[in-house]
Amino acid sequence: MERKQGFFSALKEEVVRGLSPARSRAKSPARTGSPMSGLLRRRKHHHHHVANPEPLIGRSGSLRPVMEGPDPDGGEIGDSKRGLGLGQWMKGQLSRTPSVASNAYKRSDLRLLLGVLGAPLSPVQVSTNDPLPHLCIKDTPIESSSAQYILQQYTAASGGQKLQNSIRNAYAMGKVKMLASEFETASKVVKNRNVARDAESGGFVLWQMNPDMWYVELAVGGSKVRAGCNGKLVWRHTPWLGAHTAKGPVRPLRRALQGLDPRTTASMFADARCIGEKKINGEDCFILKLCADPLTLKARSEGPAEIIRHVLFGYFSQKTGLLVHMEDSHLTRIQSNGGDAVYWETTINSFLDDYRPVEGIMIAHSGHSVVTLFRFGEMAMSHTKTRMEEAWTIEEVAFNVPGLSVDCFIPPADLRADSISEACELPHDERGKSTIAIATHRAKVAALEKPHDSNTDNMVWKMEV
Template identity: 80%
Template sequence: MEKKQGFLSALKEEIVRGLSPSRSRSNSPAITASSMSGLLYRKKNSKDTSSYAAQPEPLIGKSRSSRPMVGEALSPLIEGPDPDGGVGEHKQSGPGLGQWMKGQLSRTPSVTSLAYKRSDLRLLLGVMGAPLAPVHVSTLDPLPHLSIKDTPIETSSAQYILQQYMAASGGQQVQTSIRNAYAMGKLKMIVSESETPTRVVKNRNVARAVESGGFVLWQMNPDMWYVELSVGGDKVRAGCNGKLIWRHTPWFGAHTAKGPVRPLRRALQGLDPRATASMFADARCIGEKNINGEDCFILKVLADPQTLKARSEGPGEIIRHVLFGYFSQKTGLLVHMEDSHLTRIQSIGGDAVYWETTINSFLDDYRPVEGIMIAHSGRSAVTLYRFGEVAMSHTKTKMEEAWTIEEVAFNVPGLSVDCFIPPADLKSGSFNEACELPHDERGKSAMALVALHAKVAALDISDDSCADNMTWKTEV
């Protein structure tokens, strides 16, 4: 009896501490309400944990940090990062009483796990949040006419493939009638694997490590776009007013991008056929390849040296940026896109470090929207490879993203140029396109990330009474 009272006393102290405004991790009333309801439910059913595992906690409708689930409407995008860092959301995933108590009474693992998740989320949003296409294109420029005379076979073949693509996407006449566009979707992101010369850390529990969220994209002729992407309590915003590109992240604030105006890569993933065709207008056909059982033509676009030089700044130099488009020979539609660029960063008094980012995107579920074929789902696999003079400093990180498109509309009434005005607090200098990292962390960031993975891997949290166990294993 005394042991039971001691346990309840300790639990009561934890609850009081957890609801105290002085705790930095419990500022949100919505999270507090959700946590309290969960505690009451656990106390009521403490003798039967299996019934609790089968019935997860209800989501509070007003919670700013609750992420949209499948079949539900997206909640409004919040301004800035969630003060709770997404901790409350992971509490709602259904852990048992034993695992919950371990996390509450052992502060060190909780802090380590939180730092690991925040590092992963920052890396995900920095690389996959709002990447740009390699070269400048304008949807107002006419597409090249098919010409065989005095034209290399690679170029004339590419023009023919693009004409087939435009016809399969709805026709050029329909697409030229589009003045603006809107798209809303849901997505999931995860850092699936990190690798060093001596260790490979794989994410063994995808269901708990995945970060869910959504995005809203607006576009308007000529060359204007704006995107908001909210994942795991953090939000990335980026836009273009036709003259400059800017991006805002919670850790860097608002920054401009150097170089020419370029389309948002996310729009090329089956959402904007005309911009996609314009992107490959000067491409070359380099061959054929089978993608998921479908024969495809391959078109290649390479950024010219002048564009790469204009995009480089300070210690960061863009060495190359190439884009491959795989167009189905059967349907004429774009089914796969590979984007790769290499950045060289020269630190003061140190060796040069190279970042190579490769993004492979697969587009699925094409459906017509107002006569235009739109890809309503897809997935991306990203590889971020860091290497330099010393072989032991090489690291590789693999990330994955899956998305679905919920709404698409064209020629939205009332949309004006005022919707694409850049923030007033824009700072000079561009964000690093290879990996958004502070200047003082670029030389050691990947090693720090793997170190965090190793710390989390040392935790083996398992309980037979839990329905959702989490076990991290380190492969050497």
């Protein structure tokens, strides 16, 4: 309860008003005020009187400018503005506009980072309303029954099913730092050595609500990615593609599976198989494997872009029962017009650390991810590989936030009816070797071009775990 009180006292005038999901999208006639404003007024009246409350801020464009805590060129959050609350800093991060001084190389790196790391989804559709399967040994393969047992241990270690079922909604806020750390071709390897200059700092807010609704905003380096789900469709907004729906079925946000939502995580692995054991950072772990089914892969594919496979591995500690490592990999085949097929393999490895209880629920308060984009096909020696890294810390977590309603998860008014494939976020070769023509009506979608031949003196960012 101590953290919950801290959350409300620190954020009642900053986060709840400024970062409510309903205030994070363009105004529409259906959304004239924040659903959280009633909560805010009630809490003010209950605790103390504020003589001149700050007026609500419309989100048709951006939030009112505020001072920001982190140095956009890599300084730690709070280094120079320690007097500001984290909520104020987050309001500034989520309303920043890109710096005019940023060069094209840095912008392309940032697009790549946000396109892949901003709001990736899990491999399959799950619903937290579906109960976990009962442990059954008879007439059940050992791989499946072992996985069910491991998930039962995970659920118990995370706080227990009864407590998790009492969670109606959740909120989390954290800091992130991202970097495109390495680029490799058949002839050279370019590594990033200027960590302080090139690492992009920022933050995110995440709201979730049963059944299967979520909303996230992530602001890094002056750009912002927003994504959400109202339980029926998943949408996403990036500065370069605008607002659009995502191809395929409704799926959970991967960031929520990184130690923030144990109930959805357990539901995700409900049909997984136990395939063995492995040491992760010196800790013995069971490995659960989950594969996306062919129907889901087909629904996520479009035109010349075909999702061939998407596999998720979860590593659960034998000592604590908690999820400590997660790895997923998906392979996309792109058939260009009149040319050879090009393959893109995207692999995300996430390490979860610093588990601490929040109102009885075990939450991972820090972690880091390593992403590899591997492109091959065409000619035998024409592969490229891009390595990216992200570190995050969780600053605030709260459950059962009063006043949060389904209105907070309404898609933006300017949402395009047509959906966009995940292949649109892949970097395109500026020489035209692997042009992606997803559809004629999307031929002019902004391509993510990376000038690989510039800044060759950039070099390796190592994460401290």
